[in-house]
Amino acid sequence: MKLITNCFLALATLFIFHSKTNSYTSQDPLKESIERGREIYTDFCMSCHLPNGEGVENVYPPLAKSDYLIKNHEASIRGIKYGQQGEIVVNGKTYNSNMAALGLSDDEVADVMNYITNSWGNKNDKIVTIEEVSKVKK
Amino acid sequence: MKKIHSLLIIVFIAINACAQQTDSEIKAKEPNNLSYTTELVVPELSIPWGMAFLPDGSMLITEKSGELIHFKNGVKTTIEGVPEVYVRGQGGLLDIEIHPDYKNNGWIYITYASSEGEGDGGNTALIRAKLIDNTLVELQQLYKAGPNTKKGQHWGSRIEFDNDGYLYFSIGDRGNRDVNPQDITRDCGKIYRLNDDGSIPNDNPFIDTENAKTAIFSYGHRNPQGMAKNPFTGAIWVNEHGPKGGDEINIIEKGKNFGWPVISYGINYSGTSFTDITEKEGMEQPLFYWVPSIAPSGMAIVSSKKYPDWETNVLVGSLKFKYLERLILENNEVVKREKLFEDIGRVRNVVQAPDGFIYIAVEGKGIYKIVHQE
Numbered sequence: 001m002k003l004i005t006n007c008f009l010a011l012a013t014l015f016i017f018h019s020k021t022n023s024y025t026s027q028d029p030l031k032e033s034i035e036r037g038r039e040i041y042t043d044f045c046m047s048c049h050l051p052n053g054e055g056v057e058n059v060y061p062p063l064a065k066s067d068y069l070i071k072n073h074e075a076s077i078r079g080i081k082y083g084q085q086g087e088i089v090v091n092g093k094t095y096n097s098n099m100a101a102l103g104l105s106d107d108e109v110a111d112v113m114n115y116i117t118n119s120w121g122n123k124n125d126k127i128v129t130i131e132e133v134s135k136v137k138k
Numbered sequence: 139m140k141k142i143h144s145l146l147i148i149v150f151i152a153i154n155a156c157a158q159q160t161d162s163e164i165k166a167k168e169p170n171n172l173s174y175t176t177e178l179v180v181p182e183l184s185i186p187w188g189m190a191f192l193p194d195g196s197m198l199i200t201e202k203s204g205e206l207i208h209f210k211n212g213v214k215t216t217i218e219g220v221p222e223v224y225v226r227g228q229g230g231l232l233d234i235e236i237h238p239d240y241k242n243n244g245w246i247y248i249t250y251a252s253s254e255g256e257g258d259g260g261n262t263a264l265i266r267a268k269l270i271d272n273t274l275v276e277l278q279q280l281y282k283a284g285p286n287t288k289k290g291q292h293w294g295s296r297i298e299f300d301n302d303g304y305l306y307f308s309i310g311d312r313g314n315r316d317v318n319p320q321d322i323t324r325d326c327g328k329i330y331r332l333n334d335d336g337s338i339p340n341d342n343p344f345i346d347t348e349n350a351k352t353a354i355f356s357y358g359h360r361n362p363q364g365m366a367k368n369p370f371t372g373a374i375w376v377n378e379h380g381p382k383g384g385d386e387i388n389i390i391e392k393g394k395n396f397g398w399p400v401i402s403y404g405i406n407y408s409g410t411s412f413t414d415i416t417e418k419e420g421m422e423q424p425l426f427y428w429v430p431s432i433a434p435s436g437m438a439i440v441s442s443k444k445y446p447d448w449e450t451n452v453l454v455g456s457l458k459f460k461y462l463e464r465l466i467l468e469n470n471e472v473v474k475r476e477k478l479f480e481d482i483g484r485v486r487n488v489v490q491a492p493d494g495f496i497y498i499a500v501e502g503k504g505i506y507k508i509v510h511q512e
Contacts, residue, residue, distance in 0.1 A: 043289055043291060043313060044227050044290040047407065051408040056458065083184075085184070096502075097502075098184065098501040100184070101203065102290065103224070103229070103290070104226075
């Protein structure tokens with residue numbers, strides 16, 4: 001029964017998400033960036049961080065409601081841009097995996113940042129721009 | 139009433155969409171009285187994808203980021219002349235192998251993500267070259283898959299030679315699941331077989347098939363990142379990543395279809411299913427499948443006398459669960475699985491070297507040698 005409930009919830013969320021997507025107007029740069037970021041996420045991030053950003057406990061840190069992501073904007077951009085190594089603490093848990101540089105261009109990093117900071121309960125109204133990403137150095 | 143109706147329909151769809159999976163029958167367990175331990179031999183590596191051992195005992199190591207390292211007498215030297223690598227997603231500098239007759243001909247084989255050719259993005263390429271004065275020389279491109287794509291997923295790749303001197307290498311489906319793996323007129327989602335000079339053997343399975351990529355040896359693969367010659371039978375074994383569940387071990391055979399994505403024990407990352415069937419006539423069953431996925435990379439089949447109790451066992455790195463898996467087989471059936479060196483880190487590669495020792499490459503750490511516990 002729990003499974004059914006979970007499935008139902010997941011699906012309902014999906015429906016809501018879809019209807020939301022359809023109503024996006026083409027004039028909102030943040031929403032457009034989020035949409036492009038969703039594609040990047042599916043391609044480059046999802047196999048480890050999973051479709052709803054919950055990650056894998058003790059292996060791949062969560063992005064959904066991640067205090068690290070919310071508080072460490074620049075470090076998060078740096079991690080996506082150049083790869084992430086060494087210990088980080090996310091929601092009280094220490095992670096020490098190795099994420100390789102993904103080879104994304106600055107606009108793609110901005111898009112995926114806008115997607116992950118505005119999904120699964122995360123909220124960030126201030127758009128991450130290409131300029132901001134380009135200024136983040138190793 | 140209408141509301142309840144549509145609710146019921148949604149529930150019905152939801153039940154069907156969230157596929158149920160059965161876990162692997164044999165579970166991985168912690169070993170009892172493990173008599174081996176690891177000794178770090180090459181420290182400070184990032185993603186050591188491939189390793190090859192030269193006759194002088196030194197080691198060539200590929201870093202996914204594009205660096206080729208020669209490790210000799212405790213010193214790392216960066217090799218020049220490495221082709222430009224298209225580092226994107228899971229792509230980068232990938233596997234490295236030496237020719238079985240390296241002593242006489244000096245050929246080194248490398249697979250990597252290359253943006254050469256038409257179109258944006260990249261695809262997997264195979265080259266060979268010789269190492270002289272810390273530089274790759276006489277470089278020849280033997281294969282370049284197409285088309286280029288900006289997708290980040292599933293480049294493969296591993297290289298292996300069989301007893302007849304044929305070269306095998308893998309390319310994953312490049313994130314184009316429904317187009318590439320089942321189509322033999324397209325690259326990707328394949329194991330390829332070439333002669334050592336890159337020419338196509340005239341008994342390759344699709345040599346006379348119109349428009350086929352004639353280098354293809356087997357197809358219907360998702361993303362093989364482990365490949366080993368079975369030292370006892372000479373057969374080529376691979377392991378490949380499934381999506382959520384459904385990683386597989388396969389013994390490659392000429393012209394065979396390994397089923398991806400028509401048959402699979404895996405489901406989408408989102409929990410929905412993409413196929414209802416796990417078997418079909420004309421498609422091969424895996425020798426073993428993992429549910430849940432361990433994210434397998436690298437493979438070795440133990441024949442070394444240094445590990446007498448491991449003889450014939452299959453070793454596979456687990457990226458996800460950060461251990462080395464030992465699979466014990468009887469008549470090509472897995473009967474026991476063990477998690478070795480748990481929490482060592484993401485195990486990218488495992489090789490039985492000519493010195494008889496087994497080496498494992500761990501991301502963010504380096505290369506370890508497996509030795510007897512004192």
